[in-house]
Amino acid sequence: MSKSTTTTTVLILLISQLLFIILQSSSTNAAAAVVASYNIINFGAKSDGRTDSTKSFLQAWASACSSIKPATLYVPKGQYLIKQAVFEGPCKSRVIIQIDGTLVAPMDYWALANSRNWILFDSIDGVSINGGTLDGRGSAYWACKIAGQNCPQGAMILRSEVVLYKSLLSCAYILFITSLSYQVNAENLNNLWVRLEACGAAGEGVIRDDQGILLVAFHSFYGSGSNNLAETRALLDGLLLCQQLGITNIIVKVDSNLVAGWYNQECSIPWHLSFWWQRIREATENLNINLKHVYRELNSSADCMASLGLSSRSNCSITTDFLMRLVGLTCLDRLRMPYIRLAHLSINRCSNVMVRKVKIIAPDGSPNTDGIHVQTSTHVTITDSSIKTGDDCISIGPGAQKVLIERVGCGPGHGISIGSLAKDLNEEGVQDITVRDVVFTGSDNGLRIKSWARPSNGFVRNVLYQNIVMNNVRNPILIDQRYCPSNQGCPNQHSGIKISGVTYQNVRGTSATPVAVKFQCSVTNPCNGIKLQNIKLTHFNKPAQSVCLNAAGTTSGSITPGSCL
Secondary structure, eight states: OOTTSSOOEEEEEEETTEEEEEEESSOOOOOOOOOEEEEGGGGTOOTEEEEEOHHHHHHHHHHHHHOSSOEEEEEOSSEEEOOSEEEEOOOSSOEEEEESSEEEOOSSGGGTTTOEEEEEEEEEEEEEEEOOEEEOOOHHHHHHHHTTOOOOOOEEEEEEEEEEEEOOOOSSSOOEEEOSSOOEEEESOSSOBOOOOSSSOEEEEEEEOTTOOEEEEEEEEOOSOOHHHHHHHHHHHHHHHHHHTTOOEEEEEESOHHHHHHHTTSSOOOGGGHHHHHHHHHHTTTOEEEEEEOOGGGGTTHHHHHHHHHTOGGGOOOOOOOOEEEEOOTTTOOEEOOSOSSOSEEEESOEEEEEESEEEEOOTTOTTOOSEEEESOEEEEEEEEEEEOSSOSEEEOTTOEEEEEEEEEEOSSSOEEEEEEOSSSSOOOEEEEEEEEEEEESOSEEEEEEEOSSOOSOEEEEEEEEEEEEEEESEEEEEESSOOTTSSSOOOSOOOOEEEEEEEEEEEEEESSSEEEEEEOOSSSOEEEEEEEEEEEEETTEEOEEEEESEEEEEEEEEESOOOO
């Protein structure tokens, strides 16, 4: 669609959990292409889990990638042994990898050794991975590490370089990561859309031109939730899609009086929808939008439009900046990633990321097993998840901005940490972080900000911790700018990280140690703008203690232990 086309009008109808879009423009609809299918069995793969099927898999990939038609690479039920594999692009058309079986790594961890990657997708735009199980077989590797033997570095279970993933998870096919020594890494993904097909709130839409010809249909799954949540997120998806298509003049008609009121700022937005409405405001900055409320009775044509749209699923996959969604479904099962070395899920150089209903389990004593690590990324949401690990449940590194963490259970583990920072002199800052409605149970730390005691240009600012419960946590509230976990080779300088604007609001529970609040800030860059509001932390049914070093701020409400600011 040319952006030079004359004025374009888009009509969006929101009906309960369905979003319908009518587009008036000069564009026409291309006929849906027939999908070519490539079964790895036909290329010699064996489903016994013992025969090396790497070559067969790569041959099937080469055929699918070179197809001028949209192609499906099919992995039937069974176990398929895959050694290190690189799936290279670019491909001539869109490729779907449909996995009904399990891909297993070699039993001997030395087969991958220091290869860094087990499965690598390189220079691919428009690949979908549907379902299946990726089993890294890492138990022997962990035994090696625990025994203190000479072990290899290992490999990431799934790595991508400039790749677009769509439909990674679905209710019909759930992705399981079962590994002891590998990690999942979503890197350089600004266009990752994981679409779910069943149970829960969903938004579906069609886009037509002024002749009624179908241009594209789309479907988004939002998990369980209210109609208000579904309609809000469907509105956002529709606006982002229109924006991607170069449409700037949009008429939106919704049957939800609340959604219309929120958009027109006629009533307050519920707090649990505030993140999505902030995204909507940002998406509409350069759009000309007129949003009106209509009664459901006026939408009699919607059912017909929906049936036509949903019969055209081949048009659903387009390259667009939709949200990246990683969702482990409670309706069938959860995404499980037990016993993974290093970060289970690493989000690096990404934007618009949703991680929801993920369950991560690693041994309490397993080092360097961060549950989720976020850095150099923006608009990241982690919600409704349970993380039990041997390191940080969630770690937030340099360059992370606009991160929302809510309704997460953490423990055992090292808490939710910003840092460690000051690893480098020139380091990006961390800002606009919100952690709320989180429960810590038996973790070493709760809310932690940590930096090495060395010079750095980095910073931490505008952080909100809200509605937090601590159950027997060793360090419930901690800022540590002399971080040195091994107490060996410590820099012993002064941290250059500038920490400001950190608010702790409604934090309650029990501390496993006498000191529940500790602010150990830099001599040369003291912490400032710290706010404590309604804090109640006890130690064995007695008030705990607080310790401050180079920290300044204010308090309000009831504060236990007494403030040292």
